[in-house]
Amino acid sequence: MTSDPYLSVKALTKYIKKKFDADPHLRDVYVKGELSNVKIHSSGHIYFTLKDNSARLPAVMFAASARTVKFKPESGMTVLIRGDVSVYEASGQYQLYAQSMQPDGIGDYYLAFEQLKEKLSKEGVFNAVHKKPLPRYPDKIAVVTAPTGAAVRDIIITLNRRYPMAKITIFPTLVQGEQSTRSIVQSIQAANAANFDVMIVGRGGGSIEDLWSFNEEAVARAIFDSRIPVISAVGHETDTTIADFVADLRAATPTAAAELAVPSRADLLDKVINQQSSMYRVVSNLLDREKTALTKVAASMPFAYPDRLYRPFIERVERASDSLQREVFQHLNRSRERFENLDRQLANRIPVQRIKQSQADIGHLQKRLDQSAHIVLNNNKMKLSSAIRTLDALSPLKLMERGYTIPYKDGLVVKSIHQVEAGDELNVTMQDGTVEATVKNTIPTKKGCI
Known part of the structure; x- marks a missing residue:
């Protein structure tokens, strides 16, 4: 019995994939082409098409490899890719699995630097309106750098020499390596959580790879969000990083950053001495002018003959005093006369006198009342006697007697x-x-x- 000569699609695809994987020429290939249809997945994987004038090659770069790419892949870029070619069984097509990527004709660090710089510039992160002024006389200074090395040593020496009254706090920080970006951001945030007047962020010199942490977007954002004025001091004078553009002030070296952060004690002493001398001169000149003016005033007529100055006032006071005495005397006399007049009026209106007068009036009226009552009573008696006689004469009893x-x-x-x-x-x-x-x-x- 003959076997079935037909293969399944899956079996055929697996066979082809094994052929690809077994070919040593497809395990480590270097390909140059233009990026197209670039899609960066939320997981970190990068999906794209690599093309030239004649062909197109699907490609993918997984997140573990994509994290090593310093720039952002964009459609239209010509890149150099190292990877291997295999078959993606689900779609049955072969594709390039990229392990590294760099721009053609330009360094990937430089490209990444220019891309981030352009992005932040468009956002206005570098604008001068966001730059905070440095305090003239800082009391507390935060230093974000490696705890050992020439940079931190130069900063401390310079600060102590120029302005020893300032309090310096070192925030030990990783300034290169995989964990350096996170360490720098954490130190900047920790300094902002405390009460500092100014912050120095930086490190000593090195290659672009050594300084790259200060070109990371997270560090730039942390510096921009800082409420404390930040002085960037990364590398040597010729080194320029994104941190330098974002910071409120850029220093050429860590030592220069320390000099910019604080005033010079010697300069301050000279300034105080100069101001003191200037004040002495100004006060001395002022005293001389005032003394001259005082001498002129003292020699003037009123002050040379002070009695003439106050003599008219003495006379006015004496006249006013005499006038006051007269007015007081006249006022007393008028008051005394008025009092006597009122006293007489009051004596006539004393209640005792009025009561006595009323009692006398009552006695007189009582006599008149008694006299009037006696007369009225006698008249009424006479009228009653006459009426009785008349009534008796007309009484029926008199008729009955007859x-x-x-x-x-x-x-x-x-x-x-x-x-x-x-x-x-x-x-x-x-x-x-x-x-x-x-x-x-x-x-x-x-x-x-x-």
Whole structure:
């Protein structure tokens, strides 16, 4: 029985891959070409196409190798790549696996430097408006550098010589190697967390590789974000780094940085002495001018004859004193007269006197009242006696004494026979009593008869 002659796509692709991997000419190849379709993945891998006028080659550079590239790969760059060629089984195409990359015709360090410089410049990081002024007389100075070596020694010696009153704090820092960038950033941040007046960041000289940590973006950002003024002192005078552009002030050497950070004690002493001498001269000249002016004033008429100066005032004071005495005397007299007048008025208005007068008035009125009452009483007595006599003369009792009677019917006086009828009951009042009677008949009186 014959076997199946057909291969699977996977099997064929694996075979081809093994052929590629087994070929020694494809294990370590050097390729020159133009970058195209460059994509930098968040993981750090770089995917791109390498091309020339006639062909295109897919390529990838994994993160471990990409971290060694100092510049940022961009489409259109001509680069020199070292790597190996193999087959990517998932797509069935061969591609270049890059292990190193450098720009063609220019160093990768220089290219990376120019790329970062251009980027930060466009952001305005280098603008003078962001530069902080250095304090004239710093009290606390932070030094971010290696704890040993010529740089830190030169800085300390220079600071102590020029301005020994300043307090120096060294932040031990790695200034080259893989961990140096992180170490520099941490030291700058630590110095900012404390209370310093100025900061020196730098190191001694070296190759561009040795100084490269000061060209890293993280260091540039840390210097830019520093609230403390930063003096950059990296390498020798001819060395220039990104840190120099970002810093508030660039020094040619660490020693120059220390000289820029603090004033010179000798210069300060000279300045103080010069100012002291200048002040002495100014004060001396001023005293001379004032003495001359005082002499002239003292020799002038008012001060040469002081009695003439105050004589008119003495006379005015004496006249004013006399006038004041007269006014006081007149005022006292007027006040005394007014007081006496008021005292007399008050004596007439004393309550005791008014009470006595009122009591006398009351006695007089009481007498008049008694007299009037006596007269009125006598008159009323006389009127009453006359009325009694008249009433007595008209009293029915007098009539009854002469034999007259008064008949009553139902309590009313009967004055006419027409008020009664036969059978009516009458009460007849007499002088000594009442008689109850019954009417038998009424007899009218004839005219002319009584």
